[in-house]
Amino acid sequence: MPPASLDAIIIGAGFAGMYQLLTLRDRLGLHVHLLEAASGVGGTWFWNRYPGARCDSESHSYCYGFSKELLEEWEWSERYPEQPEILRYLNHVADRFDLRRNISFNTRVTACTYDEAANLWHVTTATGETHSARYLITAVGCLSSANIPNIPGLEDFQGQWYHTGEWPHDGVDFTGKRVGQIGTGSTGIQAVPVIAETAAHLTVFQRTANYSVPAHNAPLTREFKNWVKTSHAEIRAVMKSTPNGHPFTIADRKVADVSPEEREALYEAAWAKGGLQFRATFQDLLVNRQANDTAADFLKRKIRGTVKDPKTAEILSDIDHPYAAKRPPIDSHYFETFNRPNVELVDLRAAPIERITQTGIKTTDAEYNLDIIVFATGFDAMTGPLFRLNLTGRDGLKLTDAWRAGPETWLGLGVPGFPNLFTITGPGSPSVLCNMPVCIEQHVDWITDCIAHMRAHGQTTIEAQPEAALKWSDAVDAAANATLLPEAGHSWYLGANVPGKPRRFMPYAGGMAHYRNICNDITAKNYEGFTLA
Numbered sequence: 001m002p003p004a005s006l007d008a009i010i011i012g013a014g015f016a017g018m019y020q021l022l023t024l025r026d027r028l029g030l031h032v033h034l035l036e037a038a039s040g041v042g043g044t045w046f047w048n049r050y051p052g053a054r055c056d057s058e059s060h061s062y063c064y065g066f067s068k069e070l071l072e073e074w075e076w077s078e079r080y081p082e083q084p085e086i087l088r089y090l091n092h093v094a095d096r097f098d099l100r101r102n103i104s105f106n107t108r109v110t111a112c113t114y115d116e117a118a119n120l121w122h123v124t125t126a127t128g129e130t131h132s133a134r135y136l137i138t139a140v141g142c143l144s145s146a147n148i149p150n151i152p153g154l155e156d157f158q159g160q161w162y163h164t165g166e167w168p169h170d171g172v173d174f175t176g177k178r179v180g181q182i183g184t185g186s187t188g189i190q191a192v193p194v195i196a197e198t199a200a201h202l203t204v205f206q207r208t209a210n211y212s213v214p215a216h217n218a219p220l221t222r223e224f225k226n227w228v229k230t231s232h233a234e235i236r237a238v239m240k241s242t243p244n245g246h247p248f249t250i251a252d253r254k255v256a257d258v259s260p261e262e263r264e265a266l267y268e269a270a271w272a273k274g275g276l277q278f279r280a281t282f283q284d285l286l287v288n289r290q291a292n293d294t295a296a297d298f299l300k301r302k303i304r305g306t307v308k309d310p311k312t313a314e315i316l317s318d319i320d321h322p323y324a325a326k327r328p329p330i331d332s333h334y335f336e337t338f339n340r341p342n343v344e345l346v347d348l349r350a351a352p353i354e355r356i357t358q359t360g361i362k363t364t365d366a367e368y369n370l371d372i373i374v375f376a377t378g379f380d381a382m383t384g385p386l387f388r389l390n391l392t393g394r395d396g397l398k399l400t401d402a403w404r405a406g407p408e409t410w411l412g413l414g415v416p417g418f419p420n421l422f423t424i425t426g427p428g429s430p431s432v433l434c435n436m437p438v439c440i441e442q443h444v445d446w447i448t449d450c451i452a453h454m455r456a457h458g459q460t461t462i463e464a465q466p467e468a469a470l471k472w473s474d475a476v477d478a479a480a481n482a483t484l485l486p487e488a489g490h491s492w493y494l495g496a497n498v499p500g501k502p503r504r505f506m507p508y509a510g511g512m513a514h515y516r517n518i519c520n521d522i523t524a525k526n527y528e529g530f531t532l533a
């Protein structure tokens with residue numbers, strides 16, 4: 001139960017909320033309380049327990065960097081950490097820093113209202129309680145609002161169905177079952193090989209074909225673990241310097257700088273190394289379509305070389321967008337799985353889903369009998385989790401109205417009309433285009449410094465200026481348009497996966513290192529673009 005008088009309320013106990021709690025409580029000495037809908041810490045890693053769930057960032061970079069001791073005492077076991085291991089890590093952090101005493105679990109926030117007269121946020125929960133505080137900080141993640149497509153007939157289905165982002169905690173037994181999976185994004189590509197191992201039959205319903213590069217996941221060697229333990233400063237320096245916050249740099253060379261033979265050899269080497277690093281083979285892959293075509297061609301050939309049935313290979317490699325214009329998946333034997341006798345691919349481009357029936361899924365040309373349907377259909381990204389909070393700002397302005405035509409923020413951190421609200425990894429931040437813990441720590445440190453500054457100067461309100469937000473929206477558009485990212489017209493970066501959602505490229509694509517400099521500059525200019533009073 002939080003105390004009656006609070007300086008700040010944080011919503012969400014994932015990577016972002018836990019670190020924000022720690023900085024405000026232990027560095028600034030504020031009265032802070034965190035509200036969390038789940039029964040434990042972990043955020044994304046609490047909910048996403050689907051088969052094969054693991055992080056696509058390499059483990060030694062997918063962790064907090066704020067504590068040298070924490071970095072040195074924690075040891076990851078695999079190149080890409082699996083969901084249970086990340087959840088163990090986050091629980092360890094919660095215990096180590098004694099965070100739980102300021103967290104209310106099983107507490108879903110249903111409304112947040114700014115009271116101008118009192119200069120307080122009033123936060124109501126599903127249990128009917130209201131808590132008030134000067135600052136409200138959302139740490140609700142970018143991908144926490146499940147997108148379950150509105151396919152007619154789901155309510156008639158007699159089997160079980162699950163969304164990957166709301167997976168049952170005691171797991172799902174696929175043994176002997178006929179399973180249908182809708183969706184082949186990063187999540188679906190992780191789930192398919194694992195479900196196929198136990199299901200009697202797996203039907204994969206693909207609407208948009210996708211690239212994928214092997215993760216080459218493996219246990220970490222003692223030698224690598226020792227190197228990590230002694231090289232944190234070096235590793236963190238690289239992560240801070242790169243656009244995506246990963247522990248590898250992007251090559252200086254352009255595709256046209258090398259001969260076709262050298263290019264092929266470089267792609268082969270990147271393929272053998274595996275992971276998101278494939279994107280870093282050339283510096284112009286995401287800005288030059290001709291350059292990108294060479295990577296796309298290489299990856300499509302790999303699919304055709306792996307998948308034995310030519311028709312299946314053709315459907316899987318018929319990819320309509322540039323490589324990495326959608327978030328590029330990495331996998332563990334995804335394409336190989338289509339060589340199993342119990343796995344079948346359905347091309348929804350040729351025959352879309354018509355409806356779900358009592359016994360399965362009916363497309364325009366066939367009916368598939370299923371015991372279980374898995375929705376790997378993604379999320380109402382970035383704005384969805386914020387809209388669920390029912391935020392009302394100054395003069396009764398609802399966030400849903402303020403963002404009717406798309407999100408408007410200053411740096412992804414503040415919203416005009418919503419004083420003393422900070423949105424960690426909000427729309428307009430690099431967030432999902434970056435290794436998340438890196439941008440989360442930057443945001444939290446910036447917010448903490450900002451609140452410290454306000455207190456030192458006797459200021460009690462901060463609000464993003466509308467002109468600053470408009471200028472930032474232009475910067476977000478310009479950064480995206482300087483890349484090939486908007487060419488994937490169906491991507492969730494654009495909000496295109498949710499019917500009726502305005503098409504606006506939401507994350508800031510100008511790179512994390514550049515964004516960090518912009519934020520530092522705004523601080524140095526006495527919080528330019530914000531009104532402090």
Ligand code: N01
Nearest residue numbers: 054055056149183184185186187188207208327376377378
């Ligand atoms: O979701 P997605 P996701 N009928 O939106 C299909 C992060 N992540 O959960 O492309 C048929 O990418 C949809 O088809 P289409 C990562 O940032 C991180 O896979 O819209 N199909 C697509 O194939 C990632 O980008 C990790 O045509 C429908 C799929 O469902 C983000 O999460 C691991 C449909 C959705 O793909 C989201 O990935 C995994 C319909 N009505 C994920 N509706 C880490 O490593 C949707 N689809 C941390």
